[in-house]
């Protein structure tokens with residue numbers, strides 16, 4: 001028998017989105033947060049560069065310019081009413097954090113300082129603008145600490161090192177969640193009126209990635225298995241500057257502060273691809289430019305397979321004050337001294353634009369006509385509102401998690417007051433138990449790391465910066481075989497109940513496989529190039545046919561696709577030029 005807990009609101013995930021929602025909900029209704037990591041280990045803490053808002057503290061700026069940049073950066077796939085909400089509320093989101101004690105860098109007159117970031121411009125593309133608020137290159141770390149302190153102060157109840165395994169659905173709505181306690185191996189049922197998923201990204205389906213090991217998309221996978229669709233999964237962002245061979249991120253702040261990219265000949269090649277804003281073009285464009293430089297033989301290094309991030313001209317003082325962590329990464333992991341030489345970089349799998357579809361109040365929607373699925377909410381990187389469309393601008397994610405985390409918390413309060421508990425089925429933990437039992441008994445105890453390595457390698461090869469029908473078909477076949485082996489043979493070595501991380505890694509791999517299948521199916525169907533989705537066989541954007549969001553459902557072992565229109569607004573789709 002599983003232990004049962006009862007709350008009005010349960011939040012899964014203690015990153016920026018989950019904690020921001022908890023701060024809102026716990027003021028009014030009984031709230032719990034369950035997190036597989038200790039809260040301050042969440043990936044939000046790894047965010048470096050900044051969080052943007054048109055504060056206009058350093059130079060003229062307006063939230064409408066921010067909205068324009070976000071829509072243009074998204075390659076016109078973002079829903080413009082959602083973008084307006086985010087950019088308008090950005091200003092209060094930063095001020096709230098400041099009031100809670102967030103140690104932002106300051107201007108000489110004591111205001112929150114701001115710096116440049118890719119794709120953020122003044123007056124609809126005229127020139128780069130200083131819009132990113134930051135705390136050195138540890139902005140996410142500071143946000144996470146600030147929010148966690150506030151949650152502790154407010155007495156939010158945390159269940160740390162608890163893994164969400166399943167969602168209980170009864171009568172077409174959420175009745176509760178099932179979680180696994182790592183310390184004991186015990187299953188817990190959380191009965192609740194409202195549940196918010198804030199489980200973060202899933203970059204771990206790729207090998208070269210900036211994402212932490214825990215980013216395996218458990219929330220979206222659980223929703224998918226319970227019949228909900230995932231939106232725009234084909235749009236995955238590859239950040240241009242991952243450390244060569246590893247993928248650890250060097251923040252765009254390096255280019256925001258004046259760093260430039262060079263190829264083997266020392267040429268600042270972005271001048272050819274984006275003549276007006278050069279190295280500060282959106283990430284999809286810069287990553288593609290790197291891909292083509294390497295492909296056309298202008299890559300640096302013995303294998304000519306990377307480019308160089310050059311910050312040598314910025315000077316020791318600026319680097320030590322504003323980019324201390326990332327320069328240290330280059331020294332530690334590659335043995336390169338950024339004060340004197342270029343740092344080898346390649347595109348790295350960074351951010352999931354797609355995820356669980358929601359409306360502007362973080363309520364999960366379940367079909368092409370945006371029907372609300374009662375009692376379920378999603379916010380942060382695991383959700384798709386959609387404010388990022390085909391490509392997210394840097395610093396817009398820390399913003400997204402705060403704005404929509406807050407909105408999610410407010411919706412939970414509103415609905416928890418109105419809704420009753422949904423009836424609980426008998427033995428609600430039955431399906432979760434069955435998943436664990438199958439994994440515990442699988443005949444191949446070494447299969448999990450092997451399948452994961454093959455998944456990551458093949459996704460890098462076939463479904464990353466450059467895609468074609470042939471590559472994606474190959475990937476579909478590869479995933480089919482991996483899925484079969486996982487389902488029939490994958491097991492675990494560790495049979496103990498306490499701290500069985502082996503078993504949880506096996507569960508997480510299943511989530512990655514499910515999500516990779518939706519990504520590849522949606523990418524294969526989309527015969528155009530837009531944002532982070534680039535098809536060598538269809539290199540142009542095709543608005544007539546594809547100005548729409550994809551929805552992917554799991555249907556047995558296959559993926560079923562549907563589509564819904566993009567909500568346009570002030571900005572009509574035009575060709576993106578920078």
Ligand SMILES: Cc1cc2nc3c(=O)[nH]c(=O)nc-3n(C[C@H](O)[C@H](O)[C@H](O)COP(=O)(O)OP(=O)(O)OC[C@H]3O[C@@H](n4cnc5c(N)ncnc54)[C@H](O)[C@@H]3O)c2cc1C
Nearest residue numbers: 013014015017036037044049050164200380381395397398
């Ligand atoms: C290296 C790096 C640098 C970045 N820099 C920036 C930046 O400068 N600016 C910017 O805007 N964005 C940046 N981003 C992106 C941004 O940090 C993330 O998109 C954002 O922080 C995600 O927040 P989140 O709250 O959605 O999820 P996360 O912070 O990833 O938190 C996820 C939470 O879910 C929990 N969880 C997951 N699965 C389960 C489960 N099964 N059961 C229970 N709990 C679970 C985890 O324990 C964790 O608490 C960066 C990302 C990376 C990787």
